[in-house]
Amino acid sequence: MGILLTRATVLTGKQNDKVLTNGAVAIDNDKIIDVGDSDILESKYQNFDKHVLTNRLIIPGLINNHTHTVLNVLRGAIENAGSADRVYGYMVPISFVMTDEDRKALAAVGCLEAIKSGTTTLVDPLRFVNSYAETMANTGLRLYLAESAADAVTTEIRTSGYRYDKSWGDAFLERTLQLIDNHHATKNNRVQCMVAAHATDICSPWLLRELNDIAHSKGLRRTIHLAQSSQEVTQVKSMAEGKTPVEYLLENDWLGRDVLAAHCSYCTTSDIGLLSETATSMAHCPASSARRGYHGLANMPGLVDLGVNVTLGTDNMSEDMFEAMRVGLILNRGMREDTGVPTPKDIFNWATINPAYSLEREDLGNIDKNMKADISIVRLDRAHLSPIIDTLSSLVHYGQASDVESVIVDGEWVMKEGKVLTMDEEEVITQAQNATIRAWSALKKQWGDIIIPEEFDQFLS
């Protein structure tokens, strides 16, 4: 039986630029088949399962274009680490000592948070993804998963710098192929795989070539962290005859319409020109980046103005796209010293239409006929959202993740009236805490010099 969502406010239009009051959305299987006035749709679809949504807003499901759910294992612990190396000092080491069970538990809690905050699609590259991809797939989310490959021995960088080792890279290539074989185009195509190079400083030309071969032979999209830190820029300069990370990717055929590059924080104006010319999309992770203090985000206005397709992600330690939208709006206005740009519609499209474009998904990102039924339903009867004058403006400036009441992905209810249907919420939260204690205990045992937060140390073995 089809689903009819009715008597709601509906955000629709190709550019998410129309607000229908007393609107309705008809869903059949995994598709939206009609959008319009409630009276008309109620008479047209009388046998559909009807849901009356007074004081509710129907929006396209949010697309988190860059995240690492498993790294929630570090949540609250390393945001205040000052000049400490968060990537090679914590994220990489802990991702290697976690067991498959630990990874599954953290991936599950990340997916739970994503669903509860109105996200319907995650782009999630990390390590050992094959071990927890099924757990993520079973949450009902739409997924783009990738094994984030490197051939620099990343666990050594923190103590002894960069050493490139083919066997290290081969293990990643093997895991990349395993992930693709097991999960690409599964669950009614809801789960897709990408090919990922972790970052420019830790991928040699050999590895980039091998990854390209896989992407081309399997017809997959590509993703990478790009110009994320000054350390990365310095390392690429020394190994690639003074090139910037973007120039290094251009030389190694790693820019293009099929490439999604995260951060781009240290791009020069000429680098941004190359991203624009090659139609490479970028994932901006404002909340995560801003927690690190100065991070070269001065390039954001340039990226937008030179026509790069800008998308939003949460990156580390959060799956909350409402936070990403709000921090993104505030940060980017600050950088421009312009109180009106970006607009709420710009920011909302960075979380919907633009990521859909980056993934070449014409069927995602807005509420319209023939689009995939990936939908979030948001309560508007909230003190912090009242009164409503400009719905999208209120949603971006003041909306909270907890305003999300229901989520539909691929035509299936994933959360209904506040209850996530694909997971036992309490159990997922308990397991994530237990797994985090195990993972940090393993980290402490393997690398005794890594600083552990004092409050947490008492729980570790």
Ligand SMILES: [Zn+2]
């Ligand atoms: Zn990242």
